[in-house]
Amino acid sequence: MSDNATPDLVFTGGTVVSHDGRRRNDVAIRDGRIIAVGEDLAVEGLPTVDATGLLVLPGLVDVHVHLREPGMTEKEDFASGTRAAAAGGVTTVVDMPNTSPPVATAERYRQKLDLVKEKAYVDFGLYGMLDHDNADEIAGMAELGAMGFKLFMGQTTGDNRCPNDAAIFRGLEAAAAAGLVVGVHAENDHLLRMFGDRLRSSGRTDPRAHLEGRPAFVEVEAVTRIITMATEAKAKLHIHHLSTADGLQRVRDLRAEGHRVSVEVLVGHLLLDDTAYDTYGNLIKLNPPIRPAADVNALWAGLGLGDIDVIATDHAPHTAAEQAEQDVWKAYGGFIGVETMLPLLLTAAAQGRLTVEDIVRLCSYTPARKWSMATKGQVAPGFDADLVLVDPATQAVVDGTSMHSKHNVTPYEGWALTGAVVATYLRGGLIYEKGAIIGNPAGRQVRPARVPLATAGA
Numbered sequence: 001m002s003d004n005a006t007p008d009l010v011f012t013g014g015t016v017v018s019h020d021g022r023r024r025n026d027v028a029i030r031d032g033r034i035i036a037v038g039e040d041l042a043v044e045g046l047p048t049v050d051a052t053g054l055l056v057l058p059g060l061v062d063v064h065v066h067l068r069e070p071g072m073t074e075k076e077d078f079a080s081g082t083r084a085a086a087a088g089g090v091t092t093v094v095d096m097p098n099t100s101p102p103v104a105t106a107e108r109y110r111q112k113l114d115l116v117k118e119k120a121y122v123d124f125g126l127y128g129m130l131d132h133d134n135a136d137e138i139a140g141m142a143e144l145g146a147m148g149f150k151l152f153m154g155q156t157t158g159d160n161r162c163p164n165d166a167a168i169f170r171g172l173e174a175a176a177a178a179g180l181v182v183g184v185h186a187e188n189d190h191l192l193r194m195f196g197d198r199l200r201s202s203g204r205t206d207p208r209a210h211l212e213g214r215p216a217f218v219e220v221e222a223v224t225r226i227i228t229m230a231t232e233a234k235a236k237l238h239i240h241h242l243s244t245a246d247g248l249q250r251v252r253d254l255r256a257e258g259h260r261v262s263v264e265v266l267v268g269h270l271l272l273d274d275t276a277y278d279t280y281g282n283l284i285k286l287n288p289p290i291r292p293a294a295d296v297n298a299l300w301a302g303l304g305l306g307d308i309d310v311i312a313t314d315h316a317p318h319t320a321a322e323q324a325e326q327d328v329w330k331a332y333g334g335f336i337g338v339e340t341m342l343p344l345l346l347t348a349a350a351q352g353r354l355t356v357e358d359i360v361r362l363c364s365y366t367p368a369r370k371w372s373m374a375t376k377g378q379v380a381p382g383f384d385a386d387l388v389l390v391d392p393a394t395q396a397v398v399d400g401t402s403m404h405s406k407h408n409v410t411p412y413e414g415w416a417l418t419g420a421v422v423a424t425y426l427r428g429g430l431i432y433e434k435g436a437i438i439g440n441p442a443g444r445q446v447r448p449a450r451v452p453l454a455t456a457g458a
């Protein structure tokens with residue numbers, strides 16, 4: 001090896017899992033980048049990490065988290081949320097803009113970046129918001145490195161005013177001009193409010209009323225409308241947290257007509273169904289809601305057919321007191337998830353519901369490509385040495401007391417796990433090992449590579 005190809009660290013003896021296969025290989029890194037993947041890469045006298053018996057995965061890329069800065073740090077902050085990510089094998093998070101204040105202008109984007117950039121334990125991207133009147137702010141946020149834009153067609157935490165169709169279309173055009181992804185919460189806001197009012201005035205306050213107030217067609221309508229508009233605007237479109245069988249079928253139908261869109265499902269929508277309202281109450285209030293088993297089964301079938309591109313967490317922390325709220329209309333939507341995603345999916349893999357290769361494709365490779373993260377999502381030369389060492393055989397249970405968010409209230413508490421994160425490396429540096437966060441915040445902002453629209457996207 002020539003001098004500048006000498007690794008400063010080599011992972012030996014592990015099985016490298018990629019989006020399309022696995023192979024016993026060493027991984028050599030230098031200055032935070034992978035320089036070689038192959039056999040017998042260890043160099044006499046230089047540091048090695050023995051990964052024998054372990055799986056080596058590219059760090060997960062979670063494109064849907066709410067770390068609550070600025071303005072809601074009683075729920076979570078960038079330090080606590082990214083520590084949880086590190087412990088969960090997630091080395092890149094992309095944070096949502098529905099904070100207080102929301103990130104809907106270039107000035108706010110700059111303020112948020114300044115506020116969080118020294119606190120992150122993993123690499124991070126920041127979304128801007130596409131709101132009811134900010135199309136002329138899109139280019140400025142893009143200039144500052146916005147990973148993409150979040151469009152709330154239906155109301156959620158923060159109670160931001162949903163844009164009308166004209167504002168949506170102007171935002172889509174501006175995002176298309178910037179070459180950036182628009183990610184959508186696809187529910188029809190007017191219908192949500194109408195059904196919610198009806199249930200409220202009938203006296204319902206129970207957790208299941210949330211599900212009844214958000215019927216599947218509300219998602220189908222929004223999916224249809226946004227895909228139709230995004231195609232016309234030539235925008236790169238992503239549907240966050242698709243939750244229904246009918247919504248997924250509509251995506252299939254529109255794809256068959258030539259529309260291009262990527263689709264995300266949440267861990268919660270895969271692992272919980274509506275019987276869970278009896279057990280967990282408002283803790284599992286989620287927008288869109290936890291659905292009946294028929295929808296859950298349709299999402300799993302969609303994963304098997306390759307119709308779903310991304311799995312994400314929608315890590316949405318609230319305080320423990322807020323999570324105990326009994327009145328469904330006062331309860332917040334969402335719960336934590338960034339630390340449990342990989343162990344829960346490894347458990348599903350151990351049960352034969354998907355493969356570890358699928359996990360890599362859905363949680364790392366495809367999100368990195370869709371959002372044009374040029375050096376993320378693969379264990380290959382030239383990519384960042386974001387590596388997760390996984391023991392697929394470890395038996396454990398989900399234990400909130402050992403987790404790293406500010407409020408570790410999770411519906412998965414006590415669930416049996418097969419598979420665990422042993423260690424997490426960010427650009428070659430150890431950031432988590434066997435229960436402990438290692439070192440100081442070393443996360444950096446990830447900016448999308450400028451790529452031509454025609455070659456981008458899943």
Ligand SMILES: [Zn+2]
Nearest residue numbers: 064096314316
């Ligand atoms: Zn969300």
